[in-house]
């Protein structure tokens with residue numbers, strides 16, 4: 001594949017558009033909270049909701065009825081204008097690039113609240129060509145409206161072709177913020193035989209061999225999403241962008257939601273989607289590091305001030321590599337502490 005030279009890669013795509021970021025802005029993004037902006041009742045509470053989440057996302061795509069597409073777009077703009085989001089990110093999920101609504105979504109939003117928007121989430125991204133199109137369009141709007149800061153792109157990985165092209169999607173533009181797993185559309189795209197939005201399936205399992213005494217055979221459920229999530233995490237980490245778990249649709253099963261989010265956290269994800277207020281506390285709990293882990297990570301950093309050598313702590317060998325792991329945990333704890341005084345106290349920060 002032909003790619004741009006390094007210098008061309010970082011040039012603005014429209015005269016007057018801001019320079020692309022070289023590094024992602026440092027932001028705590030434990031949950032991307034989805035708001036249906038066509039509902040006046042929900043919209044009215046966004047001012048109170050915003051300080052309790054890291055990101056508010058106005059959803060315009062799936063889950064918004066066709067007859068409410070315009071109301072959702074208008075509602076998102078009204079909400080964006082009315083609310084002071086402070087340190088909370090303001091994102092939107094626009095309709096798919098091949099839908100009848102995308103062009104009007106992006107045109108209206110950039111014209112009216114482009115200066116407040118942080119990230120555009122693009123659904124059903126199939127390859128780098130989708131990112132290039134949105135990249136160029138955003139640059140033209142940034143130039144037209146003299147926006148000082150580039151708007152970032154977050155892709156949803158939710159088609160088989162997208163998964164096949166995940167590495168070229170991740171590196172398609174300096175505007176790439178990250179990626180989320182879209183387990184519902186991806187399941188459909190792959191003809192997986194499920195009807196769930198994320199999470200496991202009891203029939204996806206391995207079973208131990210039968211024994212001569214006929215004892216019940218041990219069964220272990222496997223994670224349907226491990227392969228895709230791991231592939232996405234590697235593509236994102238290699239490109240210097242952020243991977244996220246997507247939605248978990250069974251709001252009543254908080255334990256399963258927490259387990260799926262925690263697997264994603266341990267594997268390298270920065271956050272997950274919250275679709276219902278009850279999921280916010282789960283995401284906060286999972287994507288803020290455990291105070292005991294933070295305390296141990298601090299001991300590693302203190303024992304190896306320049307990050308080199310080998311020391312023993314509680315019988316465990318530490319060296320340059322565990323120092324790097326510890327730094328990731330302590331840096332994340334610092335970000336969380338800056339946002340959450342209660343956790344700051346638990347972390348001793």
Ligand SMILES: CC(=O)SCCNC(=O)CCNC(=O)[C@H](O)C(C)(C)COP(=O)(O)OP(=O)(O)OC[C@H]1O[C@@H](n2cnc3c(N)ncnc32)[C@H](O)[C@@H]1OP(=O)(O)O
Pocket residue numbers: 034035036041042049059062063184185197247274275276277
């Ligand atoms: C596969 C995908 O694409 S996933 C992404 C697309 N899906 C979404 O964005 C769904 C977002 N969530 C929602 O729209 C809603 O949660 C629904 C429609 C699924 C369920 O809503 P309800 O039936 O109202 O749920 P419930 O009665 O439990 O809500 C309790 C309260 O929380 C509010 N609430 C529910 N969801 C949200 C939300 N996402 N954000 C803010 N408030 C919410 C309700 O308005 C209700 O408020 P009230 O107590 O003042 O009446």
Ligand SMILES: CC(=O)C(=O)O
Pocket residue numbers: 062123156158181182183184185186197246247
């Ligand atoms: C997240 C999403 O859009 C999906 O699972 O299809």
Ligand SMILES: [Mg+2]
Pocket residue numbers: 062123158182184185
């Ligand atoms: Mg989807």
